[in-house]
Amino acid sequence: MSSTHAPAPSAGKRGEVIVDQITCDFSGTRVLHETDLMVQAGEFFTLLGPSGSGKTTLLRIIAGLIDFTSGSVAIDGSDVTHLPTQQRDLGFVFQNYALFPHLTVAQNIAFGLKIRKVRGAALTKRLDEMLELTELGSLRDRHPAQLSGGQQQRVALGRALAQRPRVLLLDEPLGALDRRLRQDLGSEIRRIQQESETTAIYVTHDQEEAYILSDRMGVMEAGYIRQVGAPREVYSAPNSDFVANFLGETNSFAAEVVGHDRDGTTVRTGEFAVTAAAGSPLLIGTACTLSARPEQIRLSASVETVPAGYESVARVTVTDARFFGQTIRVRLADERGSYLVDLDSAEAIPTIGTPVVMSVRARSAVLIPTH
Incomplete structure (x- = not known):
C-alpha cells in the first residue's frame, strides 16, 4: 500500500481525491496494482514516472474515462466510482x-x-476573471492559430478552470514545448492553480517539471506508486534503487550495516566506514546499498586531505571530466563500478587518469535495502 500522507486540509478548499485499492487490467495484463493514493484539497500533486508506468491510466481512472478491475475513487468524501465523467466536476488539460x-x-x-447555461452578467464576470487570471485579456479576440504554444496552453487552462471544477487534471500539457518554455509555463500553471485554489493532479515523465510544480509527488513504476512525498524529500531520501x-x-556502493546512533547508521563499504542518514533502522550485518547524490561528493588527492564534514567512501580513477557551466561533471571508476560527481565550476577540472579519493558528506547518503 502506497503512502497517503498529505498536508493538513485548508478550510474552504474543495477537491480531496482518494483512490482506494485500484487495480486495472488491459487484455489480461495488469497495468495498475492495488493502488492507494490521497490527494489533499488544494494541493498540486504530480504523478511522475517513465512511459508505461501507469500514471496516465491512473489519471484517466480518476477522470472516469477508463473502466478498471477493482477499487474505488472518492472526491470530497463522495464515492464517484460509478459516476460518468461529466458528473464528477473535473477540469481537463491535455497535451494537444x-x-x-x-x-x-x-x-x-x-x-x-x-x-x-451560464448567461448574461454571470458569464461576462467569470470570463473576465479567467482572462485576468491567465493574463490573456489583450488576446481575447484572437483565434488559436494566432497564438503561441504557451498562449494556447493558458487558454486551455482558463477553459478548464472557468467552471470552477473541484479537481484539475493535466496530462503532460507541456510535453510539446521546448525546455525553457516548459519551465516558464510550469511556473504559470502553478501560479494559476494556487490563485484559483483548485486541486491539481498532473502527469509527467519530466522530473524537473515535478520539482517546480509539486507540493507532493508520487513516483510510479510498472503499475505501482513506489514513493510519495514532497519533491525534496523523495529526491533526498529515495526508498528504492x-x-x-x-x-x-x-552513486551506489555495496555496503553492510555495522552500527547505529541517534544521528545515523554506520555502514562499511570496501575499506571505509560511512555514516548514512538516519532512516528506517536496518539490523547490524544487513547488506544494503549506500546511495549518494553527485552533488554530495567531493574529490581529494588522499584520505588525509578529505575536507571536514566528509567521509571517505572509495579510491577511484578519473575517467572523464567536462565543464557543464554551473558544474564540472566528473566520471570515475574502480573495480566495483563507475561513478558520477558534480563539482563546483570554480574548482580545477581533474585530469583523466588521476587517482583520487571520493568522500561523501556525512549523513547525506541514504541506505536502500538489498532485496
Whole structure:
C-alpha cells in the first residue's frame, strides 16, 4: 500500500481525491496494482514516472474515462466510482490542448460555461476573471492559430478552470514545448492553480517539471506508486534503487550495516566506514546499498586531505571530466563500478587518469535495502 500522507486540509478548499485499492487490467495484463493514493484539497500533486508506468491510466481512472478491475475513487468524501465523467466536476488539460480553431480566446474559455447555461452578467464576470487570471485579456479576440504554444496552453487552462471544477487534471500539457518554455509555463500553471485554489493532479515523465510544480509527488513504476512525498524529500531520501536512479543521478556502493546512533547508521563499504542518514533502522550485518547524490561528493588527492564534514567512501580513477557551466561533471571508476560527481565550476577540472579519493558528506547518503 502506497503512502497517503498529505498536508493538513485548508478550510474552504474543495477537491480531496482518494483512490482506494485500484487495480486495472488491459487484455489480461495488469497495468495498475492495488493502488492507494490521497490527494489533499488544494494541493498540486504530480504523478511522475517513465512511459508505461501507469500514471496516465491512473489519471484517466480518476477522470472516469477508463473502466478498471477493482477499487474505488472518492472526491470530497463522495464515492464517484460509478459516476460518468461529466458528473464528477473535473477540469481537463491535455497535451494537444483541444482548442476550437474557429472560436476566439474568449469564446474558447466561455464554451463550457455556455454549455452549462451560464448567461448574461454571470458569464461576462467569470470570463473576465479567467482572462485576468491567465493574463490573456489583450488576446481575447484572437483565434488559436494566432497564438503561441504557451498562449494556447493558458487558454486551455482558463477553459478548464472557468467552471470552477473541484479537481484539475493535466496530462503532460507541456510535453510539446521546448525546455525553457516548459519551465516558464510550469511556473504559470502553478501560479494559476494556487490563485484559483483548485486541486491539481498532473502527469509527467519530466522530473524537473515535478520539482517546480509539486507540493507532493508520487513516483510510479510498472503499475505501482513506489514513493510519495514532497519533491525534496523523495529526491533526498529515495526508498528504492528505482526512485534513486529515476530522480536524477546517484552513486551506489555495496555496503553492510555495522552500527547505529541517534544521528545515523554506520555502514562499511570496501575499506571505509560511512555514516548514512538516519532512516528506517536496518539490523547490524544487513547488506544494503549506500546511495549518494553527485552533488554530495567531493574529490581529494588522499584520505588525509578529505575536507571536514566528509567521509571517505572509495579510491577511484578519473575517467572523464567536462565543464557543464554551473558544474564540472566528473566520471570515475574502480573495480566495483563507475561513478558520477558534480563539482563546483570554480574548482580545477581533474585530469583523466588521476587517482583520487571520493568522500561523501556525512549523513547525506541514504541506505536502500538489498532485496
